[in-house]
Amino acid sequence: MSRWAPNAQNRLQHAAMELYADQGFENTTVAEIAERAGLTERTFFRYFADKREVLFAGAAQLQSSLVEAMNGVPPEDPPMRAVARTFESLGPFFEDFRAGAQLRQAVINSSPELQERELIKLASLAATLANALQERGASDTVATLASEAGVLVFRVAFDAWVQPDNTADLTHAIRDAFSQLKDVTAAK
């Protein structure tokens, strides 16, 4: 086995997702993931802290992409519009990964432990967005409400988008979910 492993991280992610889907997350070991990827366990641990983190490796990337996207939103946009534009701008990026996202979602849904982890990652995402909104001048409360509502909308849209029978793109799913949240809260 060569010490030089092109796309080692991607190969490990692919191998892990296949194994999680085939035989279950709980039943899969790091040794099996490394073997399927044609790499060593040592290489695995160079990229991921454990087998769970393979599923959340994209979270840090998503977080910084969102902050960057919000920096590009006109400063006069009110908080909720800023959050909506931020999430909508990421829609196209996800389109290439729909099959992978479906697989990942199925794995997450299979394990309460992974669902809890997902919840915690999303809460951290919301906190980052709330900070960005405060830097734009929003109050603490408004920043929390807008960022958490935004993450809620993103979750709902993402869940709809990964459904096998769905044909809409993620950007439209996000717009729909925002408009549904607006209707739901207006009818109070």
Place this chain on the structure above:
Amino acid sequence: MSRWAPNAQNRLQHAAMELYADQGFENTTVAEIAERAGLTERTFFRYFADKREVLFAGAAQLQSSLVEAMNGVPPEDPPMRAVARTFESLGPFFEDFRAGAQLRQAVINSSPELQERELIKLASLAATLANALQERGASDTVATLASEAGVLVFRVAFDAWVQPDNTADLTHAIRDAFSQLKDVTAAK
């Protein structure tokens, strides 16, 4: 020590909260909690699975109170109004426990592990409310949006209510937070 321990659960909760506040959650043992309450460790474990669960013993009670409250909401109320009425109806119940709630919040805020646990309990609360809304005829998506938005509002209101300088009651804090969420989402 008598085998008959009146209010054993309350005494253990009080003792635990005092110790968590005085010396930190991490540094407190079950043995210390039992000793301060004048009870045995065996009695502690009759009521709580571990020292963390002392802080979340109220969650199941809160959950069933919320479901019961929603059953009393007029069936023609739209989902968000039903959720708002449900949370508002619980406000008076909390007023007697403000000092305890402040202490608990400080302990939760001191530990990332406890914050994660709180997050998970609140997610489970939202799922229960979403089920209740579906039973009232709401679609899956609307039920998720309304229940999660309701839990978000409750969290924001609760955070404001436990502040030392706050003078408003919880019911008003919840009403305020709902109206802020409505304003925030309307300005999208």
